[in-house]
Amino acid sequence: MTPFTAVEGLATDVQLPDGDGPFPAVLIRTPYDRLRHRAELRGWARRGFAALAQDVRGRHASAGEWHPYENEAADGAATARWIRRQRWSDGRLVAAGASYAAHCALALALDAPEDARPDAVIAAVPALGTAETAREPSGVERLEARAGWWAAHGDRQDSDEEALAKALAAAPGLLAHLPVSDLPARLGRNLPSWPGLWRHQERGRLRTRAAHAGMPLLAVGGHHDHFAEDTVALWNRWGGPSARLLMGPWGHGLVALPGPDATPAHRVSLGDLYARWARLALAGELGHGHRGAVGLGGSPLWVSAGTEGEPYTPMLRLLHGASFTGDPERPVMSGKLTVPTDGTPDRCLLVTPPLPRPLDVVGAVEVWLRATADTPSADWAVRLVALSPEGAAERLAVGVVRRADPPGRAAEFSVVLGRLARRLPAGSRLRLEIAGHHFPAHARNPHTGDDPVTATRLLASRREVDPRHVVLRLPVLRTRPMPTDPVQEILR
DSSP: OEEEEEETTEEEEEEOOSSSOOEEEEEEEESSOGGGGHHHHHHHHHTTOEEEEEEOTTSTTOOSOOOTTTSHHHHHHHHHHHHHHSTTEEEEEEEEEETHHHHHHHHHHHHSOGGGOOSEEEEESOOOOHHHHHBOTTSOBOHHHHHHHHHHHTTSSSOOTTHHHHHHHHOTTGGGSSOGGGHHHHHTSOOTTHHHHTTOOOOOHHHHHHTTOOSOEEEEEETTSTTHHHHHHHHHHOOSSEEEEEEESEETTEEEEEOTTOOGGGOOOHHHHHHHHHHHHHHTOSOSEEEEEEEOBTSSOEEETTOOOEEEOOOOEEEEOSEEEEOTTSOOBTTOOOOOOSSSOSEEEEEOOOOSSOEEEEEEEEEEEEEEESSSSEEEEEEEEEEOTTOOEEEEEEEEEEEOOOTTOOEEEEEEEEEEEEEEOTTOEEEEEEESOOBTTSOOOOSSSSOTTTOOOOOOEEEEEOGGGOEEEEEEOSSOOOOOOHHHHHHO
16 A cells, blocks of 8 residues: 555555556545545455545645535546556546545546546445535435534544534534524534535536536445435436446445345445446446346345336325424424324324235335415425334335415425335335424424524424325336346446
């Protein structure tokens, strides 16, 4: 392992294969400490690649100031040119990474000058940009995830992964403090970039540029990852000669973080798969077009990417809460699946009968409803929960939209709950919760019309849901699909 600081003061580790070379190269640019990638670099080198890991500007051993999402195309381009000048480089380059490191790889592929762009891209659980990570597509703020990331990594040279957990242990009500923009003061450290995070509203820039990409892509994601929708969207929009998608029942850590619905069939050796794909991509031996594999949670079945179920609308029965109060002082909590049974309802609760047969749900889940709020601004959080025959509850999907309908006037609208790839066993029931908040995963709407990030005053909001006009649309496979081998599908 050879360390360099030759590229504008950017600390870079290089692991070369045995032999004289020259070799194709793999570049990982990360804010999470390049030293964590030493075993990964050795794995690439054993497979014949020159492997590099680099701390991004202002992080860990790299010089400069750390400004998330701002300098990655320029710094990546300088590094790519440096790599191609080295005697051990054969000129071919794969940009790879996960989460923010995937953003670095994509910025190099899509924003850098043509001469610096890589020849192939591996983007796992990609953070596509500031707006995509900070907000839902509807604009609702992702509070807990961003607070955790900024507390751990924002405006500092190093990282403290447990910063938010330690702060919450000392002050459990930390995320409920108002205004949200003052969170750094409550954390006890300087985070000058925190308020500016929420000013980023424009989404989709990298996805738009992806349509003009000129190299192969391997996109990897997890159904339980908060960037799952962006991973699929990137694959869908990619304009390069080939695009491959691998999605399994995993969280943000992929196979190292399997979901409760993962099975032994979902154990994929990603390192070996990445190297085999990279060889084929650099040799131009991948078939053209969009392909891939999606693993169904709760089942050993893998299906071809792009498989979509047909609409199915199960019957819903109202349990209670056709009239409820969305009170930001007592919000529905994102981490709790228990439902209060006494007092004023805080959500509308509906349930299906037990499923008469197993359902394979593959595709986007959507809820249509007719509802009323008595405040000028209202969030509508819809959560879908699976109830096993034994009564155990498991969250399946969540969607949140922000509405500014005239107070007291009924509106008809839909809430997209994201994509599912899941087998639901016979006897399960589905519980649908319609609420005014999903906190602390999402910031609370104050219901005053004020910005939830700067608001200091909260109002309760009376809600009415017409249970006759609540429709849950599930994409269900009507027949058993042809199973596929995920590795073969990615490599063909």
